[in-house]
Amino acid sequence: MEVSIESGFCSSTGLYCSKWGSPLLPQTPHLSLPSFLLSQISSKALDKPAFIDSKSCKSITYGELRSLTSSLAHVFHSLGIKKGDIVLVVVPNSLYYPLLVLGVMSLGAIFSTANPLHTRPELQSQIQDTNPNLIITTPEQRSKLDDRQSTRSIILVDDLMDTLLQYPRHHKTLGTEINQDDIAALMYSSGTTGKSKSVVCLHRNFIAMSCFLRHVWESEDGAFDDIYLCVLPLFHMFGLSMFVCGTLAVQSTTVVLNKYSLEDMLVSVEKYKVTRLPVVPPMVVQLVRLQDGVKGYDLGSVKEVICSGAPLGKVHMEKFSKCYPQMRLSQCYGLTETCGPITLCNGFSGMVHESIGGYFGDPNATSLAINKEGWLHTGDLCFIDKLGLVYIVDRIKELIKYKAYQVAPAELEEILLIHPDINEVAVIPYPDEAAGEIPMACVVKRGMSEVEEEDIISFVATKVAPYKKIRKVVFVDSIPRSASGKILRRHLRAKALTTQQPLQISSKL
Structure with a gap:
């Protein structure tokens, strides 16, 4: 097989391979993410902070992380959690968050997360999907999670940490056999194009990610x-x-x-x-x-x-x-x-x-x-x-399907962001009887700008092919985004379809 040194492309298979190399992955079948990470801790890192709280300056050293993970697994075990059970964590970032991840996974239980900003219906929908055995949350979130008809346990994260710090330190595992092909976590996709889905993540997946990131970062x-x-x-x-x-x-x-x-x-x-x-x-x-x-x-x-x-x-x-x-x-x-x-x-x-x-x-x-x-x-x-x-x-x-053409919203958004009167923008499809869909820009004005729809349409028209032109502009207060910064176009589309008046499209489309 001939592989291009420059691009990594193999003409006989049609596949690209990274020319920067790949790390060796552990082949041991009986291995969890926590055991993989914690067994790698070197002696010189034991007293080094693994995590520091930015405000309080409290820290967890690598040595403490190893012992606390084992102790937390025992705490979960005392709460009746066993291998295969699902533990849902609905808490904001904290010093102890990574410890919760490792503690759940080291027991062979399945870690799942939810956005603390979710509404009660959104959280209840996720709970219905995964049916967790235990929910860890904060006092502020608890009212959104309570369900009198459910027998599942809910514990406050501060109470859990208090129990952990009073619990005897355990350096031995519980003896639960965890394989790389066991489920480690259920993580929710961002839901940019539809309902958010619960993605199954194996210990093998996370171990591979650890190896890849180490391969990249240790190269420097x-x-x-x-x-x-x-x-x-x-x-x-x-x-x-x-x-x-x-x-x-x-x-x-x-x-x-x-x-x-x-x-x-x-x-x-x-x-x-x-x-x-x-x-x-x-x-x-x-x-x-x-x-x-x-x-x-x-x-x-x-x-x-x-x-x-x-x-x-x-x-x-x-x-x-x-x-x-x-x-x-x-x-x-x-x-x-x-x-x-x-x-x-x-x-x-x-x-x-x-x-x-x-x-x-x-x-x-x-x-x-x-x-x-x-x-x-x-x-x-x-x-x-x-x-x-x-x-x-x-x-x-x-992609917006305009007549026989496909238009990429991101390309138009990049052009629009050059405009001095535009603070934020999202381009979405708007249904049209003749064209199928037309590109519509949802624009957040900069400051007290008095820019109008025709100004924006003309601005884009000089920079793109005719089929890519913006055909309609609506001005909005903000652009909805996911936690990772992705534009939630489906929210804008739904709003546009319910609030906008029918368009009068000219014969020049």
């Missing part, structure tokens, strides 16, 4: 001494993969921010000398737009900003690079279904680059996503260049 000097700042929600796969699978695999230190705010993030970067900062696109945009306020903080320690969760337009990348030339901006691409990142473009010197399990209880969705040969169909439209770099164009399901 100083991985062991890196300080990461966790501003991402840990209930989301991006945050979980980065700060449980990744940073623990390289034995770095993670500073945990309980709730994101730009000021708290900047204070923490300066205070803890953060070197790597995983973020989502809206955070990058905020850093650029508020750069004058950022100048009062010392961000000199940051060598890399890692952006994922949603596409980041080239316009924002170029602006960021001009504002923060000392920071490398990396993009990574991944899915809940892949348990985290699968591609990472960590940038080449002087250049800006745009390149970047199955479903639980839903066999139909699983069969559509994973074919008989084991290939995962991501639903993303992409291309690979001659260097082997991957570029995401858009979601296939989100």
Whole structure:
């Protein structure tokens, strides 16, 4: 087989392989994610902080993480949790969140998460899907989770931690046999194109992700001494993969921010000398737009900003690079279904680059996503260049079908964001009898701008082919986004269909 050295493409199979190499994965069948990560802890890391609370400065060392994980497994066991049981965690970021992940998984139980901002109906829908045996939450969330007809247990996270800290330290496992092919977690997809699905994640998947992230990060000097700042929600796969699978695999230190705010993030970067900062696109945009306020903080320690969760337009990348030339901006691409990142473009010197399990209880969705040969169909439209770099164009399901043409919303959004009077924008399809669908822009004006629909339509018309033109503009107060920063176009489509008047389309379409 002839494989291109430059791109990694094999002409005889039609497959691309990474030319940057792959790590060796452990072949031991009886292995869990916690046992894999905790057995790798070196003697020099035992007294080193694994996690630090950004506000209180409390920390958990690697040595404490190992013993507390074992003790927490015993606590769960005393609560009646056993292998295969599902434990749902509905709590915001905290110092103890990664410990909950490891404690549940080390028992052979299945870890599941939910967004604490979900409404009661949203949480109840998720509970119906997974039927957890135990729910861990906060006093603020409990009222949304109570169900008098249910016999499932609910425990407050603070009470659980109090019990843990009073519990005898256990250094021995419970003897539960856990295999790499056992289910480790049920993680919910972002639900950008439909109802959020519960994705089955095996211990093997998470172990592989740990190995891949270690392979990437250890290729650079100083991985062991890196300080990461966790501003991402840990209930989301991006945050979980980065700060449980990744940073623990390289034995770095993670500073945990309980709730994101730009000021708290900047204070923490300066205070803890953060070197790597995983973020989502809206955070990058905020850093650029508020750069004058950022100048009062010392961000000199940051060598890399890692952006994922949603596409980041080239316009924002170029602006960021001009504002923060000392920071490398990396993009990574991944899915809940892949348990985290699968591609990472960590940038080449002087250049800006745009390149970047199955479903639980839903066999139909699983069969559509994973074919008989084991290939995962991501639903993303992409291309690979001659260097082997991957570029995401858009979601296939989100392409607008205008007559016989397909229009990518992301392309139009990137153009619209150049407009000085536009603060945020999302492009969605609007039904039309003659064309099938037309591109419609949902625009958030900048400040007190008086920009009008015709101004925006004309602005785009000069920059794209006729079939890509914006045909309608509506002005909105905000753009709905998921926790990872993805535009929730289905929410905008639903609102547009229920509130907009029928369109009078001209014969010039």
